[in-house]
Amino acid sequence: SILSNKKQVKSTCSYCGVGCGVVLTDHGKGKLTLEGDKSHPSSKGMLCSKGMNLHYTVMDTSDRLLYPTMRYNRDMPLQRVSWDQALDRTAAVFKAIIKKYGPDAVGFYVSGQCSTEEYYVINKLIKGFIGSNNIDTNSRLCMSSAVVGYKLTLGEDSVPVCYDDIELADTFLVTGANPAWAHPIIWRRVEAHKQANPHIKIIVVDPRRTQTASQADLHLQITPGTDVTLTNAIGRALIENDWIDTDFIVSHADGFEAYKDQVMQRSISEAAEICGISSDEIYLAARYIHEAKGFMSMWTMGVNQSVIGVNKNLSLIDLHLITGKIGEEGNGPFSLTGQPNAMGGREVGGLANMLPAHRDLLNPAHREEVQAFWGGTKISDKPGFTATEMFEALADGRMKAIWIVCTNPMVSLPNINAVEKGLQNAKYVVVQDISNRSDTVKYADVVLPAASWAEKNSVFTNSERRITFLPKLINAPGEAKDDTQIIVEFAQKMGFEKAFDYQNTAEVYAEHCRSTVGTNIDISGLSYEVLQQKRSVQWPYPQEMAIQDPEYIGTKRLFTDNQFYTANRRAKIHAVPDQNQSEALSKEFPLILTTGRIRDQWHTMTKTGKVNKLNQHISQPFIEIHPKDAAERGITENQIVEVKTIRGEARIKAKITTDIKQGVCFMPMHFGKIQEKTFGRTNNLTNTLVDPRSKEPDFKYSAVQVLPY
Ligand code: SF4
Known part of the structure; x- marks a missing residue:
């Protein structure tokens, strides 16, 4: 073991x-x-x-929250209390709010860094026992557009490929992603593969010349928001050249004729002009896809974090479906998950519109199944508030209390000033975290200290559906507790002792596994014991397979038989309109702001920001601006500039570079307030538009002005 x-x-x-x-x-x-x-x-x-x-x-425990703290009004400092005092009061407040305003007045905002067990108990508590679907997660900001894209095309939120497909692919279309910095170990595998096989083609779609783009055979430096125009045009080029797989389409996919009509509406030259690239580049991308034995697309936030994020996903997956390049070694769409357990959170249904094991909240049969399994209250058919909606609901009074676990919305959500209003207006805010570095702590009525990675047993699922056990090695400092235990104790204090009578996280995980029986993500063959023995497996992992084959390690690749998870087992090709719906540019705000990660920081820096070695790479926020845009405004290198939108402002150093497309600026997402007059909190500026289907925010497109300060 x-x-x-x-x-x-x-x-x-x-x-x-x-x-x-x-x-x-x-x-x-x-x-x-x-x-x-x-x-x-x-x-x-x-x-x-x-x-x-x-x-x-x-x-380094210098920043760790060591014991629960609490206050009776926001003018008082937080004071140390016992676990019982903190949880008793929280249970009393939650009960009183629910009694007066109904269950939808409370909610949980959690994180793609929560373990599967943590997600499971919070989801069970709010949906199955409190009677509201108000649980959402920062994964809403990350993968939700990809989830809807997969469901609409493949019939299920399912990444078809595995990492070993990288070495079997020979064309990579990397779009809206900088894996060289944000998913470095996947990228190391692509680099090594290319080095050993120089014929391999890498196409990168990005308005910035990132480290990933600098390694591309073809860098399509498109204008933000024109992704669908590009992918539709590549689709048109594939059709014009008869580079599609008609046999696959006829046998395994629906919707091709409507797709063809859609992509033929715009000429390649017109599309090229809209995207700000050349027609030849579009044809070359189509050729690279056609000539590949293995074609993988890789994408992340540049595609997902968009007001048309679902459409971007659909049009990208379309390229696989019209060429039949899916379900075979080295072929398939591959969304690069941002967070370590975003996929595990989806498995347990820990979002406002989902139920366990990818069941659908709007499906009455699914609601009944889950209610019977949990033995709790009737599950509401009303979807809960999503990430951004929760803070709007706090601001206008529809929600009264929020419990925030393992995430820092005061830096990470769009339009921070609106988020702050929500937290200020909330009657009760619980923050459960490991670190006092979280900017959200100062808005809390109760702060609960949680155990960190290596201080608790837990399970995560990574980007390739691989489930791994993360064992406890050391004790948490002070009185910090395992997040699962905190929620279980709270549920008991709310009066749900029987349903939350877990002795340990292994029992929680076992219940989660049982809830998946008969679903597309069946992991009924799994338990802590199996995970410890096998080190990791890829879902699905049904019990009958585990019994039949002692060496079984799960399902490497999906759809190898071209049978999709849709009702008629055929994939669905979508005709996708290419208009962007982002905030309009204006004379006052003429530049597009896009955002992203830098190499050595993670999210809001509560962890990476305290590691000296990681601060050596880039220690200060900056805005990248094109030399022509800088010259027009009289901006010089390293000058402090003011970046403005109608929502707020930031003041940071200008970095003048031809790596960014003219008309576009870039700021890293990580930084909060730096000094009184210099602050680079990017989400002061970002807008609150969301994709209508995925509810994922449009982080990658805000109308801004940049001027010398
Ligand atoms: Fe791997 Fe961690 Fe680096 Fe991600 S951050 S590539 S999981 S080592």
């Missing part, structure tokens, strides 16, 4: 969705060391700068 040696465990990096394996050793007296786990199939021993330094985030 990997737990047998208590001083050393195999675990998984808790930053991005790549989910690299680590070996963590406890040398006593607070000293830990960490190395890549060569036996982990996702990463084969490799780690990026963030993963290599992950152990420092638990070794």
Whole structure:
């Protein structure tokens, strides 16, 4: 068992969705060391700068929340209390609010960094026992457009490929992503593959010349928001050249004729002009896709975080369906998950519109099934508030209390000034976190200290559907507790003792596995024990397969038989209109602001920001601006500029570079307030538009002005 040696465990990096394996050793007296786990199939021993330094985030406890704190009004400081005092009062307040305003007046805002067990108990509590669907997660800001895209095309939220497909592909279309910085270990595999096989083609679609784009054979530097115009035009070029797979379409997909009509409406030259690239580049991209034996698309926030994020996903997956390049080795769409357990959160249905095991909240049969399984209250048919809606509901009084777990919305949500209004107006705010560095802590009525990675047993699912067990190695500092335990104790205080009578997280996980029986994501063959024995497996992992084959390690690749999860088992090709619906540019706000990550920081820096080695790369926020846009405004390199929108402003250093397309600016998403007059909180500026179907915000397109300060 990997737990047998208590001083050393195999675990998984808790930053991005790549989910690299680590070996963590406890040398006593607070000293830990960490190395890549060569036996982990996702990463084969490799780690990026963030993963290599992950152990420092638990070794340095200087910022850790050590005991519960509470206050009776916001003018008072938070004061130390016992766990019982904090949870008793919170249960009393929740009960009183629910009695007076109904269950939809409370909600949980959680995180793609929560474990599967944490997600499971919170989801069960709010939907099955409190009687509201008000649980949403920062994964809403991340993968929800991809989820809808997969469901509408493949019939299920299901990543068809695995990482081993990388070495079997020969054309990569990387769009709206900078994996060289944000998913480094996946990118190392692409780089190594290209080095060994120089014929391999990499196409990168990005308004910035990122490190990933600088390695591309073809960099399509499009104007933000024109992604669908581009992918539709590539589709047209594939059709014009008869580079489509008619046999696959006839046998396994619906919707081609409508798709063809749609993409033929715009000429390639017209599309090229809209995107700000050349027709030749579009034809070349189509050729690279056609000539590939293995064609993988990879995408992340540049596609998902958009007011037309679902359409961008549909038009991209269309390219696989019209060429039949899916379900075979080295072929398929591959959404790169941002967070380490965003996929696990979806598995348990931990979002406002979902139920466990990818069941659909709007399906009455699914609601009844889950209600019978949990034995709780009737599950409401009203979808809960999504991430941005929750803070709007707090601001206008529809919601009164919010419980925030493992996320820092005061830096990460769009339009922070509106988020702040929501938190200020809330009657009761609970913040459950590991660190006092979270900007959201200061808005809390109760702060609950949580255990961190390596301080609790938990399970994560990474980008390739790979489920890994993360064992506890060290004790949490002070009185900090396992998040699952905190929620279970609270549920008991709310009067739901019987349904939350878990002795440990293994029992929670076992219940989650049972809830998946008979679904497309059946993992009924799994348990903590199996995960410890096998190290990791890929879902689905049904019990009958596990019994039949002792060596079974799950399902590497989906749709190898071209049978999709739709009702008629055929994939659906979508005709997608290409108009962007983002905020309009104006004379006052003529530039497009796009946002993203930098190499060595993670989210709002509560963890990476305290690791010295990671601050050496880029330590200050900045705005990238094109030389022509800078010259027009009299902006010089490193000058402090003011970036303005109708929502708010930021003041930061200008970085003048031809790496960004003219008319576009870029700011990293991570930073909060820096000094009194200099602050780079990007989400002061971003807008609150969301995709109508995925409810994912339009982070990558805000109308701004940039002027010398
Ligand atoms: Fe961690 Fe992601 Fe880096 Fe792997 S690639 S070490 S999971 S941050």
